[in-house]
Each structure stands twice: as C-alpha cells, then as structure tokens.
Amino acid sequence: MPTYEYKCLECEHVFEEFHSANETREECPRCGGRLRRLFHPVGVIFKGSGFYTTDYKKSSDNGGEKALTPGKLEEGFEMMKDDLRERREKEKKEKQEEKASSHSSSQS
Numbered sequence: 396m397p398t399y400e401y402k403c404l405e406c407e408h409v410f411e412e413f414h415s416a417n418e419t420r421e422e423c424p425r426c427g428g429r430l431r432r433l434f435h436p437v438g439v440i441f442k443g444s445g446f447y448t449t450d451y452k453k454s455s456d457n458g459g460e461k462a463l464t465p466g467k468l469e470e471g472f473e474m475m476k477d478d479l480r481e482r483r484e485k486e487k488k489e490k491q492e493e494k495a496s497s498h499s500s501s502q503s
C-alpha cells in the first residue's frame with residue numbers, strides 16, 4: 396500500500412498515512428483542518444546507474460512486441476496524411492472547376 400504524506404493547512408502538522416490510491420484524508424487528525432497531500436516521487440527515482448541499466452535491458456528484451464506498436468501507428472498516420480493530402484487536392488480541383496465553370500457561365 397502506498398504511503399501518502401499530508402500537511403495540514405491550518406496547523407502545518409505533517410503526517411504519513413497508509414491507504415489505497417483512491418482514498419484521501421481530508422481532515423487533520425490534530426485540529427480537523429484542511430489537508431494538502433504532499434507528493435513524494437520515491438518510486439520514480441532510480442538509485443544508482445546499475446539499477447537503471449538492468450531495468451532498461453529487461454524492458455528491451457521482452458519489449459519486442461511493444462516496439463511494433465509505434466511503427467504501426469506511424470504507418471497508419473502516414474496513410475492518414477496521404478488520405479488527407481488527396482482529399483485536399485480533390486477539394487482544390489473541385490474549387491478550381493467551380494470557379495472556372497461559374498466564370499464561363501457568367502461570360503455567356
């Protein structure tokens with residue numbers, strides 16, 4: 396269970412609480428005042444470079460399948476871009492034809 400640290404906005408009392416992520420403490424146990432949750436990025440900090448490199452190797456070993464996803468996404472994005480460009484060119488042509496036809500009709 397994660398540890399959360401709270402600071403009371405009224406009496407500045409700081410204390411730690413163990414509870415699940417979807418719970419919050421709202422009242423100071425000391426004075427009943429409003430609390431502010433303090434965030435400690437303890438789980439995010441990599442202590443030493445050794446831990447980081449082993450973790451990196453691990454994730455790259457079984458991340459072979461994952462690596463395909465961004466490529467596929469990019470491919471899809473490129474297709475979308477092509478489609479968009481085609482559509483724009485079509486619209487341009489249609490507008491030009493519209494102009495040309497209205498121009499010629501006004502002349503006659």
Ligand SMILES: [Zn+2]
Pocket residue numbers: 403404405406407408423424425426427428
């Ligand atoms: Zn308090």
